[in-house]
Amino acid sequence: MTELRIAIVGFGKIARDQHVGAIAAVPGAMLAAIASRNASLPGVPHFATVEELLEKGPQIDAVSLCTPPQVRRAQAAAALAAGKHVMLEKPPGIGVAELDPLIAMATEAKRTLFATWHSRHAPSVEPAREWLVARRLKSVHINWKEDVRVWHPGQAWIWEPGGLGVFDPGINALSILTRILPKPVFVTAAELAFPANCQSPIAANLTLTDIDGLPITAEFDFRQTGPQSWDILVETDEGRMTLSRGGRIMAVDGKVVADAPDEEYRELYRHFVKLAATGASDVDLAPLRLVADAFLLGKRNIVEPFVD
Amino acid sequence: MTELRIAIVGFGKIARDQHVGAIAAVPGAMLAAIASRNASLPGVPHFATVEELLEKGPQIDAVSLCTPPQVRRAQAAAALAAGKHVMLEKPPGIGVAELDPLIAMATEAKRTLFATWHSRHAPSVEPAREWLVARRLKSVHINWKEDVRVWHPGQAWIWEPGGLGVFDPGINALSILTRILPKPVFVTAAELAFPANCQSPIAANLTLTDIDGLPITAEFDFRQTGPQSWDILVETDEGRMTLSRGGRIMAVDGKVVADAPDEEYRELYRHFVKLAATGASDVDLAPLRLVADAFLLGKRNIVEPFVD
Numbered sequence: 001m002t003e004l005r006i007a008i009v010g011f012g013k014i015a016r017d018q019h020v021g022a023i024a025a026v027p028g029a030m031l032a033a034i035a036s037r038n039a040s041l042p043g044v045p046h047f048a049t050v051e052e053l054l055e056k057g058p059q060i061d062a063v064s065l066c067t068p069p070q071v072r073r074a075q076a077a078a079a080l081a082a083g084k085h086v087m088l089e090k091p092p093g094i095g096v097a098e099l100d101p102l103i104a105m106a107t108e109a110k111r112t113l114f115a116t117w118h119s120r121h122a123p124s125v126e127p128a129r130e131w132l133v134a135r136r137l138k139s140v141h142i143n144w145k146e147d148v149r150v151w152h153p154g155q156a157w158i159w160e161p162g163g164l165g166v167f168d169p170g171i172n173a174l175s176i177l178t179r180i181l182p183k184p185v186f187v188t189a190a191e192l193a194f195p196a197n198c199q200s201p202i203a204a205n206l207t208l209t210d211i212d213g214l215p216i217t218a219e220f221d222f223r224q225t226g227p228q229s230w231d232i233l234v235e236t237d238e239g240r241m242t243l244s245r246g247g248r249i250m251a252v253d254g255k256v257v258a259d260a261p262d263e264e265y266r267e268l269y270r271h272f273v274k275l276a277a278t279g280a281s282d283v284d285l286a287p288l289r290l291v292a293d294a295f296l297l298g299k300r301n302i303v304e305p306f307v308d
Numbered sequence: 309m310t311e312l313r314i315a316i317v318g319f320g321k322i323a324r325d326q327h328v329g330a331i332a333a334v335p336g337a338m339l340a341a342i343a344s345r346n347a348s349l350p351g352v353p354h355f356a357t358v359e360e361l362l363e364k365g366p367q368i369d370a371v372s373l374c375t376p377p378q379v380r381r382a383q384a385a386a387a388l389a390a391g392k393h394v395m396l397e398k399p400p401g402i403g404v405a406e407l408d409p410l411i412a413m414a415t416e417a418k419r420t421l422f423a424t425w426h427s428r429h430a431p432s433v434e435p436a437r438e439w440l441v442a443r444r445l446k447s448v449h450i451n452w453k454e455d456v457r458v459w460h461p462g463q464a465w466i467w468e469p470g471g472l473g474v475f476d477p478g479i480n481a482l483s484i485l486t487r488i489l490p491k492p493v494f495v496t497a498a499e500l501a502f503p504a505n506c507q508s509p510i511a512a513n514l515t516l517t518d519i520d521g522l523p524i525t526a527e528f529d530f531r532q533t534g535p536q537s538w539d540i541l542v543e544t545d546e547g548r549m550t551l552s553r554g555g556r557i558m559a560v561d562g563k564v565v566a567d568a569p570d571e572e573y574r575e576l577y578r579h580f581v582k583l584a585a586t587g588a589s590d591v592d593l594a595p596l597r598l599v600a601d602a603f604l605l606g607k608r609n610i611v612e613p614f615v616d
Contacts, residue, residue: 094601097601101494211385292601300507300608
């Protein structure tokens with residue numbers, strides 16, 4: 001198998017923390033170039049923009065877009081038009097509808113468009129899904145609270161329109177939820193807390209359900225200091241399942257039944273390499289659709305300004 | 309052909325202004341009952357709720373939901389579960405995802421789910437679509453400005469979460485836009501003006517485009533006194549097409565080429581009767597998806613309180 005030559009576009013925190021190491025660790029994947037206005041990596045060809053990369057760069061097969069969501073659609077369109085496979089960080093777009101033309105382009109060009117949801121590849125997500133499918137569910141609660149100053153230092157884009165605010169981590173929980181539950185869910189009510197100086201919410205409470213009326217609640221908060229929470233609790237007829245640490249640890253009635261090291265991004269690149277081998281796409285917009293619905297039908301509250 | 313026995317659920321302004329007359333005028337449709345907490349019509353069996361209608365009412369084949377969008381999903385689910393065909397006023401839901409389980413129920417029960425977009429049946433919409441498909445488009449502008457006090461007197465639900473505010477009429481423009489343009493469109497930017505005391509916007513400016521970069525702008529405003537505007541202007545390589553009066557009149561370079569009486573709601577019921585004959589569904593969520601995206605990625609501005 002020839003290696004998939006990948007260029008990372010957008011070389012910020014997530015690219016450095018996760019993508020570089022994952023590409024290095026996955027057989028069949030190699031980092032061939034970086035496109036970033038500000039940052040580079042010694043020994044890797046560097047270009048300022050995706051256009052410059054596509055024009056003047058080395059031969060590449062694929063781009064992995066790690067830029068903020070506000071600029072990704074145009075970059076994905078340019079890469080697909082140049083015949084490259086495209087991997088999108090989450091969220092896949094600033095809107096749901098902008099993905100349609102990209103899907104059409106990828107299909108027509110027989111190139112891969114992969115909208116990633118890294119949290120779905122947390123090690124206990126599949127065990128949880130398999131455990132739940134055999135039980136009768138009574139209720140679900142999501143508790144997803146982190147300190148934005150710790151996890152998103154200086155990321156101004158997150159507060160701009162299209163930046164999602166607390167839904168940037170919250171959509172990770174929704175990506176797990178929509179994977180582990182047996183039936184599609186939808187938002188019935190939401191309360192969104194917007195800092196007076198921000199365009200994106202700093203906290204949100206959601207009420208969701210499915211066709212059977214399963215009660216689902218979610219609390220997202222970016223103002224959590226002290227202990228951080230990335231937990232999903234499911235009450236069933238055979239006990240309470242807890243998925244904690246963002247999908248890493250699964251417990252039933254307090255007893256840990258699954259816990260493995262995090263390989264989320266390696267799993268993403270393994271999957272990307274497989275998809276690119278045939279040019280197949282993998283785009284599930286369900287998590288982003290839930291967030292769009294929360295904005296659409298949510299009650300807005302204005303809260304105190306946020307200063308990074 | 310036996311007649312489709314239809315119950316109107318929710319007997320407010322739109323039901324009285326449009327639905328009753330349209331059902332009476334369409335062969336194959338008949339008004340068999342009304343479910344409404346407050347209102348009734350002499351000579352038509354009346355029930356307080358959709359549940360009471362389904363339990364104790366006369367034999368019906370279908371329900372037409374004219375209630376505010378916030379309560380329609382549960383009513384649609386109840387009607388489908390009872391084996392009835394369902395017609396939904398626009399917008400089809402308070403969120404996009406809540407339609408999925410209804411579509412699944414309708415498909416499984418072989419019953420019709422018809423998400424209506426009455427403006428698409430305005431008389432000049434099809435002529436406009438056919439004219440545009442043969443031209444090269446340069447730009448599109450939507451000007452949709454009406455006086456909310458005239459058209460939505462006392463409709464408090466429109467300002468509540470899920471009520472859409474100015475997008476309640478604006479989605480009519482988007483339903484026409486998504487019908488007459490040859491390629492799918494998506495929102496790239498939006499500004500939403502929220503009155504300080506309301507949960508829904510009173511005005512909105514949208515920027516949209518398609519895969520070819522067609523520039524599309526839309527101005528929605530609920531504060532328009534004096535002349536009202538429901539116009540779509542399309543600049544093409546063969547002149548400017550204007551669709552005015554909400555899709556009633558089509559002109560090219562100022563010359564009227566199509567103008568016919570409004571039969572929007574009669575067209576809806578003709579289509580519903582046809583769909584119900586085979587239990588086929590017709591649900592296009594594109595207009596609602598654009599509104600959800602506008603809320604998701606839009607910049608929010610707070611403007612002066614609105615008092616009805």
